[in-house]
Amino acid sequence: MSGKKEISRRTFLNYALMGTGGFLAAGMITPMIRFAIDPLLKHSAGGDKVAVGNADEFGPEPKRIDFKVHTKDGWYESETTMAAWVRKTEEGEILALSPVCKHLGCTVDWNTNPDGTKDQYFCPCHLGRYAINGENILGTPPLKPLDEYEVEVKEGKVYLGKVIPNPRQGVAG
Amino acid sequence: MAKHDKDATFVGDSRVSAKRIPNISPSYSDFPGKSEAFWPNFLLKEWMVAAVGLIAFLVLTVSHESPLTAKANPNDTSFVPLPDWYFLFLYQLLKYPWAAGDYVILGILGIPGVAFGAMVLVPWLDAGKERRPLKRPVTTGLMMLSLFSIFFLTWAAHDEHVKKHGASHGGAGANAPAAAADPNFKAGDIWTAQASCQGCHGKNLEGTAGPNLQKVGEKYKPEEIKEIITKGKGSMPPGMFKGSDEDLNKLVEYLASLK
Amino acid sequence: MMQKMYDWVDERLNITPMWRDLADHEVPEHVNPAHHFSAFVYCFGGLTFFITVIQILSGMFLSMYYVPDIINAYESVKYLQTEVAFGVIVRGMHHWGASLVIVMMFLHTLRVFFTGAYKKPRELNWVVGMLIFFVMLGLGFTGYLLPWDNTAYFATKVGLQIADTVPWVGPYLKTLLTGGEIVGAQTLTRFFAIHVFFLPGALLGLLGAHFVMIRAQGISGPL
Numbered sequence: 001m002s003g004k005k006e007i008s009r010r011t012f013l014n015y016a017l018m019g020t021g022g023f024l025a026a027g028m029i030t031p032m033i034r035f036a037i038d039p040l041l042k043h044s045a046g047g048d049k050v051a052v053g054n055a056d057e058f059g060p061e062p063k064r065i066d067f068k069v070h071t072k073d074g075w076y077e078s079e080t081t082m083a084a085w086v087r088k089t090e091e092g093e094i095l096a097l098s099p100v101c102k103h104l105g106c107t108v109d110w111n112t113n114p115d116g117t118k119d120q121y122f123c124p125c126h127l128g129r130y131a132i133n134g135e136n137i138l139g140t141p142p143l144k145p146l147d148e149y150e151v152e153v154k155e156g157k158v159y160l161g162k163v164i165p166n167p168r169q170g171v172a173g
Numbered sequence: 174m175a176k177h178d179k180d181a182t183f184v185g186d187s188r189v190s191a192k193r194i195p196n197i198s199p200s201y202s203d204f205p206g207k208s209e210a211f212w213p214n215f216l217l218k219e220w221m222v223a224a225v226g227l228i229a230f231l232v233l234t235v236s237h238e239s240p241l242t243a244k245a246n247p248n249d250t251s252f253v254p255l256p257d258w259y260f261l262f263l264y265q266l267l268k269y270p271w272a273a274g275d276y277v278i279l280g281i282l283g284i285p286g287v288a289f290g291a292m293v294l295v296p297w298l299d300a301g302k303e304r305r306p307l308k309r310p311v312t313t314g315l316m317m318l319s320l321f322s323i324f325f326l327t328w329a330a331h332d333e334h335v336k337k338h339g340a341s342h343g344g345a346g347a348n349a350p351a352a353a354a355d356p357n358f359k360a361g362d363i364w365t366a367q368a369s370c371q372g373c374h375g376k377n378l379e380g381t382a383g384p385n386l387q388k389v390g391e392k393y394k395p396e397e398i399k400e401i402i403t404k405g406k407g408s409m410p411p412g413m414f415k416g417s418d419e420d421l422n423k424l425v426e427y428l429a430s431l432k
Numbered sequence: 433m434m435q436k437m438y439d440w441v442d443e444r445l446n447i448t449p450m451w452r453d454l455a456d457h458e459v460p461e462h463v464n465p466a467h468h469f470s471a472f473v474y475c476f477g478g479l480t481f482f483i484t485v486i487q488i489l490s491g492m493f494l495s496m497y498y499v500p501d502i503i504n505a506y507e508s509v510k511y512l513q514t515e516v517a518f519g520v521i522v523r524g525m526h527h528w529g530a531s532l533v534i535v536m537m538f539l540h541t542l543r544v545f546f547t548g549a550y551k552k553p554r555e556l557n558w559v560v561g562m563l564i565f566f567v568m569l570g571l572g573f574t575g576y577l578l579p580w581d582n583t584a585y586f587a588t589k590v591g592l593q594i595a596d597t598v599p600w601v602g603p604y605l606k607t608l609l610t611g612g613e614i615v616g617a618q619t620l621t622r623f624f625a626i627h628v629f630f631l632p633g634a635l636l637g638l639l640g641a642h643f644v645m646i647r648a649q650g651i652s653g654p655l
Contacts, residue, residue: 010198013213020220027227028486031521032493038517074497075507189446196438196448204458207467212455218466222475223482230486230532234524241513244506245585247615254586257576259534259569267594277597293562295545296555304548305655316545 049152049159052086056156058094062087062110062121062132065096067160084149084160085110085121089133096149097134098163101125103142117173121146129173134166137173145170251384253338258331262323265330288319358387363424369413378431388431395429457647462654474651476540481639483533488632490526498578500624502617505580530572537568549652557645564638567631574627580620588623589615 052065062085071080084096099107099121106125113122113129120137121130129137134146145168150161182191198210209215246252256264263285266272272280291298299312306313360377364370378386389398402421405411414421442448461467463474497512497519499505512519541561544550550558577588592615596606611618 010213013217017213017217017220020217020224023224024220024227027224027231028489031231031518031525032489035512035516035518035522036493036496038519041517075504075511184444187444189444193442194446194448194452196442196452198452199456207461207464208458209464210455211457211459215459215464218464219475219478223479226479226482230525230528231521233528234521237524237528238520239513239524239527240583241510241579242581242583245502245580245582247585249582252582252586254590255583256587256590257572258531259572260591263594264590267597278599281594281598289562289566293559296550296552296558299548300551302551304551304652306546306548309548313546316542320542 049150049161051157051159052084052096053158054156055088055094055153055158058086058088058158060088060090062097064099064110082160083107086158087132094151094153094158095133096151096158096160097121097166098147098149100147101128101142102136102144102146103128108146120173131171131173133168135168136170138170139173143170253334255330255334258327261330262326265326265333268330268333291315361427363420363427366416366420367414367424369415373409386428386431390429390431393429395425398428399425453647457650460651460654463651473539473543476536476543480533480536480540483529483536484635484639486525487529487533490522490529491628491632493522494526495628500578500621502580502620505578505620509579509581526575530575533568534572537565541565547652547655554645554649554652557642557649560638560641560645564635564642567635567638571627571631571635574623574631577620577623578627585615588619 048070050067050069052067057063065084065086067082067084068079069082071078083099085099086094086096089095099109101108101123103123103126106123106128108121108123108128108130110121111118112124113120113127117129119132121132121134123129123142126141128142129140130142130146131137134148136142136145145166147163148166150164152159152161183189184191201210204210242252243249255261266284267277267280269280270276272284295312299309301309303309358377358379364378365376374384374386378389393401399421401409402414402425403411405413414424416424463471465472465475494512497508497516499508509523513523514520544558544561573588573591577584592606592610595609596602598605609619609622611622
């Protein structure tokens with residue numbers, strides 16, 4: 001060790017080395033990271049709305065509708081079958097609920113509870129229950145109401161879009 | 174690593190010595206002459222060169238998109254296969270009659286086998302102490318010969334490919350899309366009489382191994398067509414036409430009329 | 433802070449000797465291009481390693497989008513190249529890097545050959561180096577098929593025909609590589625497995641041995 005000067009030269013070289021190394025690593029990895037996180041930054045296409053029937057077909061009683069959606073999953077394009085429980089609410093609006101239970105993703109059915117609770121959706125997996133507009137019944141496993149579909153009524157026809165959260169609150173059953 | 178020293182103490186019940194070695198870089202005076210420390214002196218220079226190289230490499234990737242031809246289609250007979258460039262020399266070697274057919278053992282095992290085997294075993298084949306290339310002429314000479322052969326064979330394979338199938342860069346004849354064959358096209362009688370022509374260009378000129386000729390008149394003048402028929406072109410051999418000169422002229426006239 | 437973390441690890445694992453050995457080994461004048469420009473020939477080995485690192489990283493990222501299946505392979509490559517941001521660059525790095533790594537390795541081999549650096553006591557390292565060369569060629573050959581485009585398909589067909597002509601073992605070798613009668617679904621999964629697991633595994637082991645031997649023996653002296 002011949003004094004302070006030599007140490008500072010080494011320190012400087014060390015910093016320069018870290019900088020160059022950092023640049024090398026960044027140059028290599030930046031494009032790859034951007035490539036990998038692309039799904040995060042891609043805004044979803046939204047998807048076209050699908051016609052499922054005439055508005056006057058639906059009454060206050062929920063009716064199960066199966067419809068096909070064209071999905072593009074990366075390079076894989078397919079027709080997926082979706083289901084919805086559709087009814088006309090007391091305000092006269094069309095409400096389309098997703099049948100996927102908010103607890104663990106089983107499929108709910110209308111009025112099939114063996115206990116005989118009336119006018120409720122029932123999930124057979126963990127006995128979850130929802131009221132007629134999808135509100136979760138407090139005290140049953142689900143903590144959120146059933147999701148609903150974006151609904152558009154145009155010239156008497158009902159179109160369903162993507163699934164959005166249901167704003168309703170849970171109710172006591 | 175750990176020396177079996179009676180006085181050695183260890184960290185806990187492990188085999189790691191309890192004696193700490195200070196983490197201090199040696200003084201530069203420990204490096205004699207123009208030697209230098211790997212870290213940070215030499216590595217910094219190396220990485221700076223690597224950084225420039227990386228920039229050049231990234232520019233290459235952006236400016237030259239990697240090629241992707243059409244999806245693999247085993248029935249695409251117009252596609253001329255070509256291995257990746259670093260296998261071309263082997264590919265070319267196997268084209269020569271003295272390294273293929275009955276002599277394929279020579280082409281596959283004899284030449285490349287011996288050459289690569291010798292490469293692996295070179296420390297024992299050239300076991301002398303001398304390291305300077307000029308002082309061991311046999312080793313150096315054989316290597317130069319192999320290098321020359323590899324370069325020549327690679328060049329020959331590329332050259333042959335370009336000559337036969339046009340200057341399609343990227344290695345494959347993918348950018349020569351064959352004119353879409355018209356399934357309703359009916360060839361004239363003068364064509365249907367020529368069995369050997371149909372072998373490659375199809376019964377109705379739709380093309381199989383050879384190109385589609387249904388609109389050949391757009392591309393060539395009559396004189397050119399005649400020359401191609403008599404002298405051949407690319408992989409098409411000369412003298413395939415069977416018949417009189419009069420028939421040849423009729424055929425040329427017919428082909429030139431196809432537009 | 434950093435110092436404390438270092439000391440904590442060092443106390444338990446005694447990493448200082450390893451680290452000092454790596455950092456402090458001297459680089460002799462005759463391999464340093466700063467002193468003799470012609471010494472740049474000694475850089476090819478390091479550059480080969482650098483590009484190998486790029487290949488491994490870009491390959492890992494490409495496999496996030498790629499599927500080894502004859503229906504989807506081509507579609508997925510096309511998708512990642514045309515629709516995923518920076519896909520052109522990442523696939524480009526892997527594609528052009530594959531050629532570059534062969535070039536660099538070739539030059540490195542020639543440097544070692546012409547400086548006679550394979551002589552005693554470095555015979556073993558030379559043999560390991562040649563094995564690395566063959567593994568790299570294998571990686572090039574198997575990787576070429578994966579996009580499942582025409583270029584890939586027919587090049588592989590030619591390659592397998594060549595394998596077929598090897599006396600005695602040729603037909604068996606061909607069936608083993610093809611995984612069936614034709615170049616198809618089973619060939620693609622086989623090539624994928626070889627390209628992504630078997631050969632890289634072998635490569636990492638061989639590279640480790642290569643580097644350990646270099647550190648143990650030091651770089652060969654000047655001519």
